[in-house]
Amino acid sequence: MSRRRxxxxxxxxxxxxxxxxxxxxxxxxDLGARILVKALGDRSVELVAAGDLPDDVVIVHAGLAGSxxxxxxxxIDPQDLVRAIQAVVDAVGQPLGAIGILEIGGIxxxxxxxxxxxxxxxxxDGDLMGRTYPTLLFNTYAVLxxxxxxxxxxxxxADTALFRPSSPAMEARFNQHCxxxxxxxxxxxxxxxxxxxxxxFGVAGSVSACLALGERFLAAQSHSLRAxxxxxxxxxxxxxxxxSITPSEADCPGTLVLSNPTTGEIVRVDFRDxxxxxxxxxxxxxxxxxVIVVLExxxxxxxxxxxxxxxxxxxxxxxxxxxRPAATETAFLGPVGFGLDPEVLRV
Amino acid sequence: xxxxxxxLQQLLDDPLLLGVQVVAGQAxxxxxxxxxxxxxxxxxQPALAQALCVTGPEHQQPAYxxxxxxxxxxxxxxxxxxxxxxxxxxxxxxxxLADRLGLPLLWCAAADLQSLVQGLTVRVRAPEVARAxxxxxxxxxxxVLREGSAMVQAVTDLTQIAVALVGSDGSCILGRLETPVxxxxxxxxxxxxxxxxxxxxxxxxxxxxxxLVCDAPGTGDARADAQLVLVVLEPYLRAWLAEERRRLEHDxxxxxxxxxxxxxxxxxxxxxxAEAAASIGWRLNGWHVGIHVVRDEDTDxxxxxxxxxxxxxxxxxxxxxVGALVDRSDHWAVWWSTPSEPSDDxxxxxxxxxRVAAAALPARWGLAIGVGQPRxxxxxxxxxxxxxxxxxxLASSRPFRPAVVHSQDLGITRMLLPLQQSESARVLAESILxxxxxxxxxxxxxxxxxxxxxxxAAVVTARELGVHRNTVTxxxxxxxxxxxxxxxxxxxxxxxxxxCRTMG
Numbered sequence: 001m002s003r004r005r006x007x008x009x010x011x012x013x014x015x016x017x018x019x020x021x022x023x024x025x026x027x028x029x030d031l032g033a034r035i036l037v038k039a040l041g042d043r044s045v046e047l048v049a050a051g052d053l054p055d056d057v058v059i060v061h062a063g064l065a066g067s068x069x070x071x072x073x074x075x076i077d078p079q080d081l082v083r084a085i086q087a088v089v090d091a092v093g094q095p096l097g098a099i100g101i102l103e104i105g106g107i108x109x110x111x112x113x114x115x116x117x118x119x120x121x122x123x124x125d126g127d128l129m130g131r132t133y134p135t136l137l138f139n140t141y142a143v144l145x146x147x148x149x150x151x152x153x154x155x156x157x158a159d160t161a162l163f164r165p166s167s168p169a170m171e172a173r174f175n176q177h178c179x180x181x182x183x184x185x186x187x188x189x190x191x192x193x194x195x196x197x198x199x200x201f202g203v204a205g206s207v208s209a210c211l212a213l214g215e216r217f218l219a220a221q222s223h224s225l226r227a228x229x230x231x232x233x234x235x236x237x238x239x240x241x242x243x244s245i246t247p248s249e250a251d252c253p254g255t256l257v258l259s260n261p262t263t264g265e266i267v268r269v270d271f272r273d274x275x276x277x278x279x280x281x282x283x284x285x286x287x288x289x290x291v292i293v294v295l296e297x298x299x300x301x302x303x304x305x306x307x308x309x310x311x312x313x314x315x316x317x318x319x320x321x322x323x324r325p326a327a328t329e330t331a332f333l334g335p336v337g338f339g340l341d342p343e344v345l346r347v
Numbered sequence: 348x349x350x351x352x353x354x355l356q357q358l359l360d361d362p363l364l365l366g367v368q369v370v371a372g373q374a375x376x377x378x379x380x381x382x383x384x385x386x387x388x389x390x391x392q393p394a395l396a397q398a399l400c401v402t403g404p405e406h407q408q409p410a411y412x413x414x415x416x417x418x419x420x421x422x423x424x425x426x427x428x429x430x431x432x433x434x435x436x437x438x439x440x441x442x443x444l445a446d447r448l449g450l451p452l453l454w455c456a457a458a459d460l461q462s463l464v465q466g467l468t469v470r471v472r473a474p475e476v477a478r479a480x481x482x483x484x485x486x487x488x489x490x491v492l493r494e495g496s497a498m499v500q501a502v503t504d505l506t507q508i509a510v511a512l513v514g515s516d517g518s519c520i521l522g523r524l525e526t527p528v529x530x531x532x533x534x535x536x537x538x539x540x541x542x543x544x545x546x547x548x549x550x551x552x553x554x555x556x557x558x559l560v561c562d563a564p565g566t567g568d569a570r571a572d573a574q575l576v577l578v579v580l581e582p583y584l585r586a587w588l589a590e591e592r593r594r595l596e597h598d599x600x601x602x603x604x605x606x607x608x609x610x611x612x613x614x615x616x617x618x619x620x621a622e623a624a625a626s627i628g629w630r631l632n633g634w635h636v637g638i639h640v641v642r643d644e645d646t647d648x649x650x651x652x653x654x655x656x657x658x659x660x661x662x663x664x665x666x667x668x669v670g671a672l673v674d675r676s677d678h679w680a681v682w683w684s685t686p687s688e689p690s691d692d693x694x695x696x697x698x699x700x701x702r703v704a705a706a707a708l709p710a711r712w713g714l715a716i717g718v719g720q721p722r723x724x725x726x727x728x729x730x731x732x733x734x735x736x737x738x739x740x741l742a743s744s745r746p747f748r749p750a751v752v753h754s755q756d757l758g759i760t761r762m763l764l765p766l767q768q769s770e771s772a773r774v775l776a777e778s779i780l781x782x783x784x785x786x787x788x789x790x791x792x793x794x795x796x797x798x799x800x801x802x803x804a805a806v807v808t809a810r811e812l813g814v815h816r817n818t819v820t821x822x823x824x825x826x827x828x829x830x831x832x833x834x835x836x837x838x839x840x841x842x843x844x845x846x847c848r849t850m851g
Contacts, residue, residue, distance in 0.1 A: 244439035246410065255410040257440040266447045268440040270411055277411060282418030282444045284411075344415045 005044040006113055006123060008037045010211060016302075017214030018109035020232070020319065023291045024305040025274035026106015026132035027068030032114075035078050039114035046122040047207060048098055051199035057097025058192045059124055060085045062115045063108035065153050065188040066179030071107075080154045080187035081115040087152035087160050088189045097195065098122040102139065102188075104206040104322060105132025105274075105291075111187075113207075123207065128191065130203040130322035131291050134273040135172050138337060140201050140328040141191060142168035148190040151175065155182030206322040213319075221300050225315050228300060236278065236285055236318040238267050239297065242310050248272050253340065256294075256308055258316070269294070269316060271305050276338055277345060278318055286318035287345050289333050293317045351568045352379040352397070353471050355427050355451060363466045367429065367455040370437055372445035378426040381475065383468040385460075386416060395423030399471065401464055403431055410438035417444050417452065427451035431460055478572065481506060482579055489583040495521045495591070498583050508564075508576050512549065512584055514557045518657060521584075526562040533558065538574065545570070547577035549585050556588045601627060602673045606680060610729045621725075629671055634688050634721050636697060637731035638669075638681040639739040643713030643748065655679060658708065665704035667697065678739070680732055689721050698753050705749040715743035716751045744848050766845055776846035782829040784850070787822075791829070794822040796847035799840060 006014070015033040018026070050059065062081050064071065089096045099116040102108050104127040116123040128139035136142060147165040151174060154160050161178045165171035171190070179186045213232060220231035229237040240258030248254030248271060258267035270277035275292035278285050286292060294303045297313030308314060324333075335345045356376050358364060369376065382398040388405060400420045406412050407430055420428050427450065430437060435454045445452035488501045495512060499522040503509050511522030517531045528544050536548040536555055544562040548555060559581055564573035601623055608620045609631070616624070616631075624631055640658070655672050658679070662669055670684035683697060698718055705716055717739025719731035734754035742752035766772050777784070783791040794812060798819065801807040805823070809816040823834070832839050
């Protein structure tokens with residue numbers, strides 16, 4: 001099922017797929033797409049299934065730590081990712097077999113392939129989340145209580161922090177504090193794992209799925225909303241005018257309220273860093289980990305959480321996330337992980 | 348019976364809800380409120396129908412909590428949702444959702460939630476409490492009453508709801524109906540609506556005793572009240588009906604026994620029988636006119652069942668007050684009594700009224716009624732009933748129904764009765780008529796009888812049978828051939844006519 005090689009002409013589809021799986025968060029993919037195109041040049045990156053790699057190599061997962069708002073203004077040097085990966089590889093003392101993606105939604109889906117291109121190693125067709133989540137705590141290892149053996153965060157001046165966390169919570173805290181120390185955003189590498197381990201606990205095939213989703217969306221973006229929703233196999237489609245936005249607060253998710261002038265339906269979308277809940281007339285229709293995507297009404301451009309404004313006409317799609325291994329499915333990946341009551345939000 | 352349920356608008360005018368604001372869902376402001384439900388942390392899934400759902404600040408934010416509560420309230424048929432919180436910070440999505448669902452969303456800053464919920468509960472449950480009180484009063488009254496009519500009256504007095512008990516045959520047993528209902532069409536023994544009336548079955552296991560009917564049940568709450576009254580009243584009337592039936596069965600057995608003795612002893616009845624007769628209200632010392640009522644065996648009584656009660660009631664409508672009616676399995680023995688000898692005028696009037704009354708009874712009953720001569724005392728009663736029996740016998744041979752014959756009409760034909768009624772005559776008649784008895788579906792026998800009764804007039808016979816004259820002639824020819832008789836011979840004609848009547 002894997003596409004064997006990733007080349008620069010695939011980048012727009014990968015970026016679009018990652019934007020959709022970002023569910024309104026995960027950072028803008030434009031910057032990541034440019035970095036990936038430049039890193040690839042005329043080269044290509046081999047896509048491999050984790051299980052196809054030899055047993056004696058290590059796979060290192062790469063991505064960004066910190067806030068998307070920071071790297072939207074302060075560019076990222078992909079070499080920092082290479083440094084972070086290298087630091088982890090040196091620490092574990094095993095040869096690097098391939099690079100893995102931390103999360104398939106948002107900018108992280110594009111930076112790990114760029115690092116693979118620069119290092120000249122294959123990219124694993126998979127990731128550790130199956131969509132975007134706000135912190136490292138939601139990756140398939142962390143939800144099982146497994147922290148990264150070694151993690152590295154590299155700042156813009158090549159400052160390198162290397163740590164061996166005792167728990168996923170401590171790992172997330174290291175990550176957060178280092179990023180803050182490095183100016184709010186930094187390159188990071190985590191989870192040096194054996195191929196067999198990743199084959200068991202990683203989200204397999206998510207790069208291919210992301211590419212296919214992006215391709216289908218791009219091909220149908222100029223079509224009607226209904227056709228577009230059908231092209232991406234959306235689970236739900238509603239539209240309306242944004243009549244109110246309540247921003248997210250510490251103990252309270254933000255809320256978009258849409259009114260559909262034709263049907264009279266009142267649509268509520270709850271969000272934090274990503275869109276989390278879709279409810280129509282007070283009935284919950286979709287909840288994280290389903291992917292909720294907001295499109296600008298006329299252009300069908302995918303909107304981030306902070307791009308929606310009152311008065312805008314938007315469409316809301318619900319997509320399935322990339323299926324995770326059954327052993328890693330926990331309530332934490334649903335509303336519980338966001339402090340929301342799963343009983344009330346039962347679909 | 349009770350006040351109508353409180354409307355939300357009325358409740359908002361109550362001092363209890365002073366300071367409560369309707370923040371959304373104004374369209375539902377006229378909803379009925381019959382309950383108050385507290386939806387706090389740990390509250391389970393109470394019934395929400397027509398309830399004012401009260402909740403605290405914990406449901407005010409985030410939006411999804413209040414939205415979910417609104418949806419749950421709406422789906423459960425709640426009347427409104429009241430959020431009690433210090434500050435009004437209801438989410439915009441909830442306000443719009445309440446408007447969309449037409450479910451009033453209220454807010455107030457009241458501090459004492461417990462008092463508020465208690466006060467509201469008392470206020471909105473007031474109509475229900477009044478209804479419960481009436482039901483208790485109904486039970487208290489009904490349980491000491493022994494008569495069905497008193498029970499129906501008690502219900503009307505207490506609730507101003509008029510009810511009636513209607514039999515399965517559609518006759519009104521108790522109470523009055525402004526609008527008649529045809530309960531004979533009802534099949535399923537369940538409470539239901541029939542026209543504009545409410546009907547409730549009165550049944551004892553699988554046996555249906557009748558229907559309770561409220562023919563002016565009103566609408567809404569009044570209708571619910573009427574339904575409730577029928578439910579409360581039903582077991583009491585059921586018990587009364589069962590008791591009545593038991594008493595009636597006991598009386599019937601007693602009556603049959605006493606009458607059998609009167610008839611057998613020709614008036615010389617035992618002291619015990621005389622006492623029993625007195626105990627069932629028979630005044631045997633006056634003058635009696637016996638009435639013997641028989642009905643055709645093949646008549647269809649299913650849709651219009653025979654009822655001695657109805658028979659008596661129709662006679663009563665025609666100013667005939669019978670002394671008694673005894674069901675003697677193959678006939679009813681009825682008599683009319685006077686303290687002294689009735690004049691000829693009285694006897695004639697009785698006969699005329701009886702004929703009119705019989706005509707008012709369903710033709711499908713196929714009644715043949717014989718009326719005896721007035722006779723005095725218990726012995727006279729036996730004689731008059733014997734006269735009536737003979738007259739009924741003649742009446743049953745008449746081709747029309749209902750047929751009423753007075754024993755005076757028997758005249759000389761009385762002479763023929765013993766011949767017609769004897770078993771040996773019947774056997775003989777059967778053997779004589781055997782060749783034509785079943786031929787052509789019995790039409791030959793019928794044609795022969797009508798032909799002979801009409802003194803061999805083919806035209807009259809044809810008119811009575813609704814056939815052509817030539818058909819009659821042909822049939823009679825066939826009969827003559829089959830039986831080998833000579834109809835010009837008067838003796839043979841008389842014998843054949845007697846044989847036909849015996850067979851009839």
